[in-house]
Amino acid sequence: MYIESFKDCAVDNVILGEVMGNSEEEIEIFEEGMGEKPETFKIMVVEDDQEIREKIREDFDKEDYDLRFVESGEWALEVLEDEIPDLIMLDSTLPGMSGWKTLGKIKDRGILEDVPVVMFTVSDLSFVKMLHEDIAGALGYVEKPLDKSELLETVREVVNTNRDIKSRKEEILAAENGGETLAEAYEAWSRSCLIRKRFIKRLDDLEEEYDEKEKVEHIESLKEGEKKTIEKLKKKKKDLIESVNI
Numbered sequence: 001m002y003i004e005s006f007k008d009c010a011v012d013n014v015i016l017g018e019v020m021g022n023s024e025e026e027i028e029i030f031e032e033g034m035g036e037k038p039e040t041f042k043i044m045v046v047e048d049d050q051e052i053r054e055k056i057r058e059d060f061d062k063e064d065y066d067l068r069f070v071e072s073g074e075w076a077l078e079v080l081e082d083e084i085p086d087l088i089m090l091d092s093t094l095p096g097m098s099g100w101k102t103l104g105k106i107k108d109r110g111i112l113e114d115v116p117v118v119m120f121t122v123s124d125l126s127f128v129k130m131l132h133e134d135i136a137g138a139l140g141y142v143e144k145p146l147d148k149s150e151l152l153e154t155v156r157e158v159v160n161t162n163r164d165i166k167s168r169k170e171e172i173l174a175a176e177n178g179g180e181t182l183a184e185a186y187e188a189w190s191r192s193c194l195i196r197k198r199f200i201k202r203l204d205d206l207e208e209e210y211d212e213k214e215k216v217e218h219i220e221s222l223k224e225g226e227k228k229t230i231e232k233l234k235k236k237k238k239d240l241i242e243s244v245n246i
Helices: 024-032 050-059 073-079 099-108 133-137 148-174 180-209 213-243
Strands: 002-004 041-046 065-070 087-091 117-121 140-143
Touching (some): 041 073, 140 180, 148 180, 148 213
Parallel strands (some): 087 117, 117 140
16 A cells, blocks of 8 residues: 655645545545645655654654655555655565565666665664675665664765765766766765764664673774775775766
């Protein structure tokens, strides 16, 4: 079932509610009656839990985003055939087709090329899973239970990073000695940097939870390794930009 809310309309900037089970004709009449809406950053939220959907709706109540809610990975893929959002927030533990499998299918169909994805993950997400190729297609992640400030911060980081990626890719593709390979490399390095920054924040949280010296030292070692990797990736990006004279 597809749930849609418009909070960026011209009527007091309020959420108009959910459009559920209506015919296409009824929905079209509903939308036309609201008048022309300004272009707003569109976010598709793929989440089966109604309470979480309502929490996200409340968290974004005063933010300038157009939220659209979908309850399953299968339905998300169907909607994405006709409508491409600016960002996708995807629950990793969806029933039926999981969030990870949905992400994979989005990548396979090329839909993800210009659309950033933020994964909702379970709180016991392991270090291995964090760095697993499954998450490589995403641009960020937030652990459940969802924290409002972390969720909004992650979305803003992802939005800003994605804008930088799109802008830089256009410049690299247009450069005389640029090209698709270099543009894709810049994007991959940018995505990796952001994911690793989120990983370091998670390690910071874990460090506060442990008292055992051995575990704390292991976490510190992981953090240092990630920081060094981020610096290397930043240098690669800088060198690439300089090499194509932009």
